[in-house]
Amino acid sequence: MTEADSPTWRVPPRWVLLVAVLSIVAAEVGGGAMARFKVELTRWARDAMLARPSVHGLVGVRDVDERILDEALVKFDAGLRLFHMHAEGMGLVIIATSMVAATVIRSAAARRTIIALLTAGGAGYPVGYLVWSALIPSCGLERAKTLAEWLVWVPFGSATIVALWCLAGTVAWSMMARRRT
Amino acid sequence: MTGRGLVARTTLAALAVLAAPSAPASAHHVGAYVPKDNAVTTNFKQVKFSVQAKKYDVALRLFDAGPLRAEMRAHAATLPPGLEDGTRAALAAGDGPEVERTLMIFFAALARDLALEADRQLARPDATADARAATGRKFLEAIWRYYNLVDFAVAMRDNKSSVAVRLAFDEAESYVKPAAGGAAPADPAGIRQPLQRIAQVLSNLIDSSSPTPRRNS
Numbered sequence: 001m002t003e004a005d006s007p008t009w010r011v012p013p014r015w016v017l018l019v020a021v022l023s024i025v026a027a028e029v030g031g032g033a034m035a036r037f038k039v040e041l042t043r044w045a046r047d048a049m050l051a052r053p054s055v056h057g058l059v060g061v062r063d064v065d066e067r068i069l070d071e072a073l074v075k076f077d078a079g080l081r082l083f084h085m086h087a088e089g090m091g092l093v094i095i096a097t098s099m100v101a102a103t104v105i106r107s108a109a110a111r112r113t114i115i116a117l118l119t120a121g122g123a124g125y126p127v128g129y130l131v132w133s134a135l136i137p138s139c140g141l142e143r144a145k146t147l148a149e150w151l152v153w154v155p156f157g158s159a160t161i162v163a164l165w166c167l168a169g170t171v172a173w174s175m176m177a178r179r180r181t
Numbered sequence: 182m183t184g185r186g187l188v189a190r191t192t193l194a195a196l197a198v199l200a201a202p203s204a205p206a207s208a209h210h211v212g213a214y215v216p217k218d219n220a221v222t223t224n225f226k227q228v229k230f231s232v233q234a235k236k237y238d239v240a241l242r243l244f245d246a247g248p249l250r251a252e253m254r255a256h257a258a259t260l261p262p263g264l265e266d267g268t269r270a271a272l273a274a275g276d277g278p279e280v281e282r283t284l285m286i287f288f289a290a291l292a293r294d295l296a297l298e299a300d301r302q303l304a305r306p307d308a309t310a311d312a313r314a315a316t317g318r319k320f321l322e323a324i325w326r327y328y329n330l331v332d333f334a335v336a337m338r339d340n341k342s343s344v345a346v347r348l349a350f351d352e353a354e355s356y357v358k359p360a361a362g363g364a365a366p367a368d369p370a371g372i373r374q375p376l377q378r379i380a381q382v383l384s385n386l387i388d389s390s391s392p393t394p395r396r397n398s
Contacts, residue, residue: 057315057316059316059319059320061298063323063326063327064295064323067219067319067323067326068319069217070216071216074212074214075211075214078212081212082212083212096195096368097196100196125371136201142287144196145211164196166192168197171193171196172193
């Protein structure tokens with residue numbers, strides 16, 4: 001391999017790296033807090049749900065209500081876990097994909113747009129799990145999921161997917177262009 | 182292939198994998214919930230498996246210290262008299278079939294009480310069709326969780342009752358299942374009739390399976 005053949009990777013803008021690192025830090029802090037305050041969080045969520053029986057469809061019979069509360073608490077915990085996992089993973093995805101974008105996209109406007117979409121989408125999407133989890137005790141399982149979906153998952157997830165397809169298209173285009181020359 | 186070409190191909194493949202959503206955008210991964218046993222059903226299974234292994238001393242210890250006995254006490258008013266003492270005596274005597282019979286009566290009584298309470302709640306005139314269907318579904322789930330534990334024992338002693346409960350349960354479910362397109366079921370109030378049938382069949386089963394109290398005349 002000659003010097004000319006070896007790829008020269010470009011570092012993405014500093015603010016992108018900062019957002020990615022903050023996302024990973026938030027994931028670690030969230031994971032640690034989730035384990036440290038598990039009992040307190042569960043107690044808070046349970047009390048909040050018991051204070052809104054109609055929202056959760058509680059019927060006042062222990063044999064029926066315990067199952068409903070258990071499902072809501074399992075999902076509440078799952079939301080916190082999924083935030084931890086996604087924020088950690090998406091931080092790395094932001095760094096990797098924005099580095100590719102900074103390296104392969106020649107047009108400055110397109111490069112800036114794709115990097116912005118990748119960063120905003122990657123950092124925002126995991127927050128949806130935190131929003132979902134936080135809304136479960138007050139809004140109920142389905143309503144909380146709908147809110148998280150339309151407020152966070154759909155816009156930020158779509159931004160990431162669109163940016164990734166644009167980036168994949170750009171890489172493919174540059175490969176074909178190189179083959180023709 | 183040059184180094185740059187290899188990197189470009191690898192990058193393209195990785196981007197394609199990242200960008201390919203594995204499910205529709207609305208189906209975000211939010212985990213799955215698998216209903217767990219509650220304290221009573223867990224203790225029942227512990228006692229049952231100990232009896233099946235002929236470890237009656239273990240079964241007695243689990244029964245004495247567990248929530249099954251506490252629940253029997255809590256429901257004493259709606260259970261045949263002496264059910265708790267009878268269960269304990271059967272465990273102490275190592276009488277497996279008698280333990281099975283008393284526990285069958287207990288869980289049949291729990292399921293019957295839930296069916297009666299469901300019928301009472303569904304009779305409220307102020308509830309919407311959606312709320313009735315949701316309440317009905319939750320009660321059916323709770324009834325089945327208890328009845329399912331003793332259905333085999335019921336079928337061994339009184340096959341007709343077992344079949345009647347299961348048929349009534351299937352019918353009740355059909356009244357609260359969401360209609361096509363996720364719409365509310367057409368007539369969730371219809372669930373009351375099969376619920377009443379479940380309660381009636383289980384009451385008869387409890388009466389016929391409980392020894393008649395002796396008269397001292």
